[in-house]
Amino acid sequence: MSVPMVHAQGVRKQFGRLEVLKGIDLTVERGQVCCLLGPSGSGKSTFLRCINHLEKVDEGQLAVDGELVGYRRQGSRLHELREKEVAARRRDIGMVFQRFNLFPHLTALENVAESPVRVAGVNRADARIRAGRLLGRVGLADRADHYPAQLSGGQQQRVAIARALAMEPKLMLFDEPTSALDPELVGDVLDVMRDLAADGMTMVVVTHETGFAREVGDTVVFMDEGVVVEAGEPRQVLLSPRHERTQAFLSKVL
Amino acid sequence: MPAPAHSTAATTGAGRSSSTSLAPERLQAVPVRHWGRLIAAAGAAAGLAGLVGSLARNANLHWEVIGHYLFAGLIFNGLVTTLWLTVAAMVLGLSLGTLIAVLRLSANPVLNALAALFVWVFRGTPLLVQIIFWAYAAALYKQVMIGIPFTHVTFLRIDTNSVLTPSVAALLALGLNEAAYASEIVRAGIQSVDPGQSEAAHSLGMTPALTMRRIVLPQAMKVIIPPMGNETINMLKTTAYVSVIAAHDLMSNIQDVYAQTYQVIPMLVVASLWYLALTTLLSVPQARLERRYGRGTARATRTSPLRRMFTGMTGVTGTTGKDT
Numbered sequence: 001m002s003v004p005m006v007h008a009q010g011v012r013k014q015f016g017r018l019e020v021l022k023g024i025d026l027t028v029e030r031g032q033v034c035c036l037l038g039p040s041g042s043g044k045s046t047f048l049r050c051i052n053h054l055e056k057v058d059e060g061q062l063a064v065d066g067e068l069v070g071y072r073r074q075g076s077r078l079h080e081l082r083e084k085e086v087a088a089r090r091r092d093i094g095m096v097f098q099r100f101n102l103f104p105h106l107t108a109l110e111n112v113a114e115s116p117v118r119v120a121g122v123n124r125a126d127a128r129i130r131a132g133r134l135l136g137r138v139g140l141a142d143r144a145d146h147y148p149a150q151l152s153g154g155q156q157q158r159v160a161i162a163r164a165l166a167m168e169p170k171l172m173l174f175d176e177p178t179s180a181l182d183p184e185l186v187g188d189v190l191d192v193m194r195d196l197a198a199d200g201m202t203m204v205v206v207t208h209e210t211g212f213a214r215e216v217g218d219t220v221v222f223m224d225e226g227v228v229v230e231a232g233e234p235r236q237v238l239l240s241p242r243h244e245r246t247q248a249f250l251s252k253v254l
Numbered sequence: 255m256p257a258p259a260h261s262t263a264a265t266t267g268a269g270r271s272s273s274t275s276l277a278p279e280r281l282q283a284v285p286v287r288h289w290g291r292l293i294a295a296a297g298a299a300a301g302l303a304g305l306v307g308s309l310a311r312n313a314n315l316h317w318e319v320i321g322h323y324l325f326a327g328l329i330f331n332g333l334v335t336t337l338w339l340t341v342a343a344m345v346l347g348l349s350l351g352t353l354i355a356v357l358r359l360s361a362n363p364v365l366n367a368l369a370a371l372f373v374w375v376f377r378g379t380p381l382l383v384q385i386i387f388w389a390y391a392a393a394l395y396k397q398v399m400i401g402i403p404f405t406h407v408t409f410l411r412i413d414t415n416s417v418l419t420p421s422v423a424a425l426l427a428l429g430l431n432e433a434a435y436a437s438e439i440v441r442a443g444i445q446s447v448d449p450g451q452s453e454a455a456h457s458l459g460m461t462p463a464l465t466m467r468r469i470v471l472p473q474a475m476k477v478i479i480p481p482m483g484n485e486t487i488n489m490l491k492t493t494a495y496v497s498v499i500a501a502h503d504l505m506s507n508i509q510d511v512y513a514q515t516y517q518v519i520p521m522l523v524v525a526s527l528w529y530l531a532l533t534t535l536l537s538v539p540q541a542r543l544e545r546r547y548g549r550g551t552a553r554a555t556r557t558s559p560l561r562r563m564f565t566g567m568t569g570v571t572g573t574t575g576k577d578t
Contacts (some may be wrong), residue, residue: 041305054453054456054457071436082459083300084461087459087460087461088455088459090457090458091459094457095454097450097453099450101451101453101454102449102454103446103455104550105471105549105550106474106550107550113457114468115459118460118464119458119459119460119491160454163458164457173457216507
């Protein structure tokens with residue numbers, strides 16, 4: 001069996017006295033879509049942010065594609081990675097945020113082309129052509145020269161997805177990508193994510209869209225109060241949850 | 255039950271507007287006369303006219319002296335010194351200030367404390383004291399040496415007096431003082447940028463340094479430029495302080511003249527006219543920079559300040575940039 005894309009074992013994280021993650025075990029295989037569900041404050045976003053080292057894990061092991069996140073193993077010892085090494089690891093992991101976080105001083109095209117030029121060293125002309133193609137893929141070819149403030153929320157989020165894809169990541173993380181959107185704009189973003197999943201991208205998606213989780217997810221993980229309560233096939237977790245906390249949550253959401 | 259109340263209000267409103275909308279131009283009413291305003295305006299205008307008239311006829315103002323010295327070579331030389339001193343002090347202040355701001359925000363506690371100490375000292379002592387201090391620094395160290403501390407190894411050794419000319423002392427005093435203020439402005443600018451911006455940049459594989467340069471600082475500029483414009487205009491006027499160490503700036507030369515001719519007031523008018531002209535000129539690049547770094551925000555308009563003046567209020571509030 002090949003190395004899983006994401007492998008977490010006993011991951012713990014504290015903010016001050018507050019224990020947000022209390023030992024998370026989770027595995028996402030290559031090409032799979034894993035949807036994280038749970039009430040707010042359950043730690044699902046924190047866990048997602050741990051995967052690309054935006055948060056530091058306090059305890060346990062977290063590996064992406066067989067490499068430890070934030071550390072290098074030498075013999076029996078762990079060495080913390082330098083800023084540059086952390087940055088290099090993050091290139092392979094795309095992330096999409098709830099609040100889009102597009103760069104407001106750059107146009108849509110420049111947002112997408114920025115990191116290929118500055119980080120990957122692609123020449124500017126090539127990067128712009130590729131950025132244009134990516135914008136076309138998310139249905140925004142005609143918005144290339146618009147600034148984020150001139151785009152709707154749904155359009156901004158699709159630019160953000162194109163921006164993350166520009167680094168050709170092997171793993172995509174989505175942190176509640178549709179939660180800040182007007183209801184009628186959610187569909188466009190989910191369509192783009194659906195296409196991405198169909199192309200075989202490995203994805204970890206924190207979401208409240210149970211419909212999307214059921215349709216696109218290969219696994220659904222239900223988290224509450226810093227632990228994984230239940231995980232498995234979407235159908236099984238969403239339609240016949242075994243745990244009563246999952247049942248209580250789903251009865252409120254559905 | 256707010257909803258029905260609202261709807262009735264709306265219908266009566268609509269009814270009223272439809273009855274009056276026929277003839278907004280045909281309405282002929284005698285406008286309210288604001289007598290109080292008229293009287294106040296007339297009084298103020300008369301006061302100003304009186305002041306200008308009395309100044310114009312006051313022989314002690316010596317218009318011929320003002321006219322003679324306004325474009326005199328000595329004044330011009332002072333003007334050049336004032337200008338380069340302003341530019342150099344601002345460049346020193348802004349670059350050193352940016353460095354100190356970054357240190358203040360760094361995770362390194364020692365650098366952090368050093369930056370705080372710098373701001374504390376240079377913002378906490380009077381500028382006049384600092385100017386005189388640098389002018390007399392030779393009394394503290396006769397020689398400037400570059401070497402390894404606590405050893406006898408030296409690479410360079412020169413007399414302090416030969417390096418620390420009045421101009422250099424003036425530049426150091428103004429630049430270091432400005433750095434303390436600029437660092438606070440830059441720090442506020444950096445902190446005004448949403449942390450999500452850095453996270454997004456990091457998630458794309460950018461290093462912290464690249465994130466600062468390409469993502470955070472350009473956005474911080476929007477917040478930094480207006481107060482830095484103020485600082486620049488302030489600096490131009492503050493250079494007048496260095497006349498106390500005879501740095502040959504505009505004010506020094508003005509003082510040299512009236513020390514001999516005793517024409518204090520006319521010479522001060524000459525100085526004021528030049529300072530006014532220069533501060534007016536300086537506000538032009540500020541407006542241009544603000545537009546440059548306002549890109550992508552709803553307020554950013556591509557219209558020039560002049561055009562905005564002629565197109566009226568709509569240009570000032572911004573045409574949201576959606577159609578530009």
